[in-house]
Amino acid sequence: MSTAPPAPRGPRSVEVLRAMIARPSGAIGLTLVGLHLLMAVLSPWIVPYDYKAMDATITLAGPSPAHWLGTDHLGRDVLTRMMLGGREALLVTGTATPVALIWGGLLGVYLGLKGGWRDEVAMRLVDAFLALPGILPLLVLITVFGSGGEVLMPTLAFFFGIPVIRVARAAAHEVVARDFVSAARARGHHPLDIVRRELLPNVTDTLLVEGAMRWSWMLLGFSALSFLGFGVSPPKPDWGLMISDARVYMSLAPLGVIAPVIALSTLIIGINLSADALAKTLGLDRSRKAVI
Amino acid sequence: MAGTPPLIDIRKLCVGFRGRAGAILPVLHEVDLTVCRGESIGIVGESGSGKSTLALAAMGYLKHGLQKISGDVIYDGAEMFGRSPADLARIRGGQLGLIPQNSGQALTPTMRIGTQIREALHLHCAMSEGEHATRARDLLAQVRLPDPEAILRRYPHELSGGQQQRVAIAMALAGEPDALLLDEPTTGLDVTTQAHILELLRELARVRNMAMVYVSHDLGVIARVCDRVQVLYAGETVLEGPTRAVLREPAHPYARGLLASIPRLGEQTLPRALDGRPPGPNGPREGCAFAPRCALATQDCRAATPPMIEGGADQMTRCLYPDRVDEITGDQAGNAPHGCAEGSPCALDLAEVSIRYDRPGLFDRLRGAPRPPATVDGIDLHLRQGETIGLVGESGSGKSTILKAIAGLLPPASGQITLGDGTALPAAVETRRPDQLRRIQMIFQNPDDSLNPRQSVGEILAQPLRLYFGLRDKALRDRAVALLDTVRLGAPYLERRPGQLSGGEKQRVAVARAFAAGPEIVLCDEITSALDVSVQAAVLDLLNDLKAAHKTAFVFVSHDLTVVRALSDRVAVLYQGRICEFGPAAAVYGAPSHPYTAVLLNAVLTPDPDHAPRLMAEDVLELSPPARGCPFQRRCPVKCGTICDTDAPPARETGDGHVIRCHIPLDELCAKQTGEPPKS
Ligand SMILES: Nc1ncnc2c1ncn2[C@@H]1O[C@H](COP(=O)(O)OP(=O)(O)OP(=O)(O)O)[C@@H](O)[C@H]1O
Ligand code: SF4
Ligand code: SF4
Ligand SMILES: [Mg+2]
Numbered sequence: 002m003s004t005a006p007p008a009p010r011g012p013r014s015v016e017v018l019r020a021m022i023a024r025p026s027g028a029i030g031l032t033l034v035g036l037h038l039l040m041a042v043l044s045p046w047i048v049p050y051d052y053k054a055m056d057a058t059i060t061l062a063g064p065s066p067a068h069w070l071g072t073d074h075l076g077r078d079v080l081t082r083m084m085l086g087g088r089e090a091l092l093v094t095g096t097a098t099p100v101a102l103i104w105g106g107l108l109g110v111y112l113g114l115k116g117g118w119r120d121e122v123a124m125r126l127v128d129a130f131l132a133l134p135g136i137l138p139l140l141v142l143i144t145v146f147g148s149g150g151e152v153l154m155p156t157l158a159f160f161f162g163i164p165v166i167r168v169a170r171a172a173a174h175e176v177v178a179r180d181f182v183s184a185a186r187a188r189g190h191h192p193l194d195i196v197r198r199e200l201l202p203n204v205t206d207t208l209l210v211e212g213a214m215r216w217s218w219m220l221l222g223f224s225a226l227s228f229l230g231f232g233v234s235p236p237k238p239d240w241g242l243m244i245s246d247a248r249v250y251m252s253l254a255p256l257g258v259i260a261p262v263i264a265l266s267t268l269i270i271g272i273n274l275s276a277d278a279l280a281k282t283l284g285l286d287r288s289r290k291a292v293i
Numbered sequence: 294m295a296g297t298p299p300l301i302d303i304r305k306l307c308v309g310f311r312g313r314a315g316a317i318l319p320v321l322h323e324v325d326l327t328v329c330r331g332e333s334i335g336i337v338g339e340s341g342s343g344k345s346t347l348a349l350a351a352m353g354y355l356k357h358g359l360q361k362i363s364g365d366v367i368y369d370g371a372e373m374f375g376r377s378p379a380d381l382a383r384i385r386g387g388q389l390g391l392i393p394q395n396s397g398q399a400l401t402p403t404m405r406i407g408t409q410i411r412e413a414l415h416l417h418c419a420m421s422e423g424e425h426a427t428r429a430r431d432l433l434a435q436v437r438l439p440d441p442e443a444i445l446r447r448y449p450h451e452l453s454g455g456q457q458q459r460v461a462i463a464m465a466l467a468g469e470p471d472a473l474l475l476d477e478p479t480t481g482l483d484v485t486t487q488a489h490i491l492e493l494l495r496e497l498a499r500v501r502n503m504a505m506v507y508v509s510h511d512l513g514v515i516a517r518v519c520d521r522v523q524v525l526y527a528g529e530t531v532l533e534g535p536t537r538a539v540l541r542e543p544a545h546p547y548a549r550g551l552l553a554s555i556p557r558l559g560e561q562t563l564p565r566a567l568d569g570r571p572p573g574p575n576g577p578r579e580g581c582a583f584a585p586r587c588a589l590a591t592q593d594c595r596a597a598t599p600p601m602i603e604g605g606a607d608q609m610t611r612c613l614y615p616d617r618v619d620e621i622t623g624d625q626a627g628n629a630p631h632g633c634a635e636g637s638p639c640a641l642d643l644a645e646v647s648i649r650y651d652r653p654g655l656f657d658r659l660r661g662a663p664r665p666p667a668t669v670d671g672i673d674l675h676l677r678q679g680e681t682i683g684l685v686g687e688s689g690s691g692k693s694t695i696l697k698a699i700a701g702l703l704p705p706a707s708g709q710i711t712l713g714d715g716t717a718l719p720a721a722v723e724t725r726r727p728d729q730l731r732r733i734q735m736i737f738q739n740p741d742d743s744l745n746p747r748q749s750v751g752e753i754l755a756q757p758l759r760l761y762f763g764l765r766d767k768a769l770r771d772r773a774v775a776l777l778d779t780v781r782l783g784a785p786y787l788e789r790r791p792g793q794l795s796g797g798e799k800q801r802v803a804v805a806r807a808f809a810a811g812p813e814i815v816l817c818d819e820i821t822s823a824l825d826v827s828v829q830a831a832v833l834d835l836l837n838d839l840k841a842a843h844k845t846a847f848v849f850v851s852h853d854l855t856v857v858r859a860l861s862d863r864v865a866v867l868y869q870g871r872i873c874e875f876g877p878a879a880a881v882y883g884a885p886s887h888p889y890t891a892v893l894l895n896a897v898l899t900p901d902p903d904h905a906p907r908l909m910a911e912d913v914l915e916l917s918p919p920a921r922g923c924p925f926q927r928r929c930p931v932k933c934g935t936i937c938d939t940d941a942p943p944a945r946e947t948g949d950g951h952v953i954r955c956h957i958p959l960d961e962l963c964a965k966q967t968g969e970p971p972k973s
Pocket of ligand 2: 611
């Protein structure tokens with residue numbers, strides 16, 4: 002029996018990352034996301050001004066050597082606020098997304114394996130929930146519990162986990178039907194072992210892509226809440242809040258709106274492009290539309 | 294066909310892909326293929342030999358990543374690769390039809406058959422909607438589907454595998470093709486269905502004077518339908534000649550090996566496996582590609598690629614010693630299967646097992662609605678230690694269902710399964726004790742599906758070893774390596790993932806995983822049907838050795854009668870979940886037979902140019918077994934009257950534990966079988 006030498010391979014994550022970068026969408030997307038993360042981490046040390054510092058003499062000023070992107074209606078530096086404006090959003094959504102993915106994913110996989118009436122009931126509930134117009138239930142919860150990061154994080158994690166259930170369940174269903182799961186059942190492994198060893202590794206790809214998508218939706222949701230005044234409370238800088246504040250003065254100082262919009266959209270586009278490259282690299286067909 | 298120019302003419306075609314290092318790796322190397330109108334050519338080779346690539350290239354199509362390096366593909370006088378896309382679209386599916394592998398299953402599941410055929414018609418012939426309907430009916434009638442009107446309204450899942458395949462053929466005929474390319478047209482179909490489909494194709498080719506190109510790894514299929522055969526090995530034609538000559542006196546050692554690896558009905562020996570496997574596309578191309586596996590190889594063979602030379606009996610062969618090919622077989626007969634001693638202790642006992650899939654709803658139960666007959670009923674089997682019981686029957690006969698019940702995946706509705714030591718086996722896998730679970734292991738049909746693609750071979754083998762023996766670290770690894778050695782793989786495979794293994798290697802890993810538990814009973818569900826004949830022979834050989842070494846009992850399920858014959862001590866023939874005939878293999882395969890067994894045996898194809906299958910019952914889709922009488926009543930060619938519809942047939946014993954369940958007395962059955970084939 003001729004034995005060909007085993008093909009040496011690096012860890013799968015490294016390989017996937019490399020393949021993602023090889024695609025134009027992946028290269029652009031990952032660069033955008035990387036730059037945003039870098040900016041979020043470093044901005045407290047590199048911003049030119051204090052984000053709270055008001056200057057009544059230069060309200061709504063245009064770009065100048067001192068204020069590259071001008072100032073807002075309180076005379077605060079727009080560039081500073083734009084650079085800092087993603088921190089809260091990234092922190093909250095960056096925590097809420099994995100949480101949503103984990104609880105939605107585990108529940109979905111469990112339902113997919115178990116089937117039966119539990120599955121029926123749970124899926125009807127999920128369907129009913131998904132039929133509600135997106136932001137409405139969020140608003141209700143926030144009016145009850147109040148706004149701020151500590152409320153938004155669990156709220157977003159909860160709501161964005163629900164569609165994940167559906168995706169994880171569908172993915173698990175496909176895997177459960179395969180013979181290696183039957184083989185594991187026939188050997189008599191504990192159901193949790195089957196979930197951990199057989200199911201999860203085969204649904205993580207789907208979940209990762211789903212997670213990236215959910216993240217961009219969640220960012221948009223978070224910014225929308227801020228825009229409506231339910232998210233970050235002033236004077237903390239936040240893109241949604243900045244857009245909301247500056248939109249009244251749009252004709253006087255358009256950069257006050259344009260700057261946070263560009264910041265938000267480049268981040269979202271970056272995430273979407275990365276998700277797309279990830280899906281293609283992993284060989285998953287992503288028929289969902291991009292956000293925006 | 295001399296005089297007329299060939300319809301398909303491929304000359305010195307080289308196809309390759311660009312490897313990682315940038316070099317072009319060949320998939321086909323200077324392959325020629327000529328097919329005239331009215332001629333049938335078979336292309337034979339192992340998986341990976343490039344046979345599908347060649348057939349697709351005839352359509353001017355190459356799979357993604359492949360490129361034509363040199364050579365010509367001429368169809369009807371003009372080069373295919375130089376044509377415009379519009380021209381190609383007109384020819385493909387029109388004058389040149391393709392029936393891809395598993396085409397029956399590739400029908401769109403959500404569309405009615407009628408709609409799908411009309412779409413095919415719409416693409417390739419200009420006619421009115423009204424004419425389409427008539428033409429669709431004609432086409433279905435041409436492929437001999439009963440009641441075309443009804444079929445047009447059905448969805449694919451409402452048809453049997455054979456009927457789906459007929460529909461796929463009808464769709465390929467929609468464009469009035471001059472030539473048909475068929476990629477494994479009957480692989481995965483039942484013996485009876487396969488024989489019927491091949492008869493149909495032969496007839497169609499004759500009536501319409503079509504050129505046919507069959508691609509298959511199965512020489513039995515080729516023997517039945519082709520005039521000439523071309524054998525591919527590692528992307529090269531190694532043998533070309535008339536079917537009869539190639540089957541009777543092949544002038545190439547590889548063809549000889551392929552023939553020997555086919556299990557035969559008449560022999561109770563294991564087919565002989567070809568050792569080793571073909572070189573990959575990145576192997577060195579010096580000397581004869583078959584040399585590492587060839588018994589005749591000499592220094593000259595390895596020095597330079599042998600040229601195509603005359604091999605006698607009108608064959609062209611790429612072998613230096615075509616005259617010495619006969620020398621190979623004589624000294625190496627296939628291994629005999631290891632039987633079990635008469636009166637060995639019992640390993641497993643099934644008593645009156647019946648299994649149902651239907652779960653009546655609350656409403657049905659309140660109403661007291663009659664339940665449909667059980668899917669599987671009245672199964673009595675007594676498996677001895679070290680014995681192999683074969684279960685044969687067509688698709689849907691309940692073979693897998695019985696295995697699932699034994700494995701505890703599908704608790705039976707009634708009946709009892711008992712282990713050898715007399716302990717009753719709890720029905721559901723969740724309620725079985727670990728030692729009971731360990732003693733019964735299962736191997737599945739498709740290794741692509743039964744091995745977790747995310748686990749390495751080491752992790753796959755670790756699952757049972759950890760679960761049943763609590764092995765860890767070094768002990769675990771040592772045991773895994775030992776297991777890999779027993780299945781003739783080895784330690785280098787530990788780190789590989791299923792995606793990096795060939796089909797045969799995957800199935801070996803699956804076998805190793807089952808044996809990791811140290812089982813007493815191994816359930817094998819069609820474990821060779823996804824494999825090439827040569828690989829199949831190797832896997833059968835392996836099972837036979839393991840059986841001898843471990844005294845393991847097997848329940849071996851297959852729709853392939855020859856494979857079951859090769860390995861089994863006793864055989865049960867199933868129809869619609871009921872055992873029709875049971876007994877020692879020699880008795881079941883000899884006369885007298887149950888009428889259903891006779892139908893199956895007659896339909897078996899053998900790689901013998903003079904052997905024609907005798908077809909009897911047409912394949913029909915039976916969704917549920919009849920409520921009363923003989924399960925085979927609707928298809929039985931020798932049915933003896935209403936008694937078959939009303940009374941369950943008696944069990945007639947011929948002695949030796951051979952039982953036939955039929956109303957016809959044994960001597961009459963015997964006469965019917967050896968005499969004239971009854972009218973179909
Ligand atoms: N999950 C299911 N639900 C309902 N009916 C089923 C199910 N699985 C199989 N059946 C039915 O049970 C019968 C026996 O099926 P089974 O899979 O055991 O056949 P088989 O002999 O293994 O066939 P094959 O050769 O195609 O594998 C068939 O009529 C099939 O349609
Ligand atoms: S050329 Fe030599 S090695 Fe090749 S098949 Fe013929 S005898 Fe065997
Ligand atoms: S009992 Fe009747 S229907 Fe059944 S096999 Fe015998 S003759 Fe045919
Ligand atoms: Mg089956």
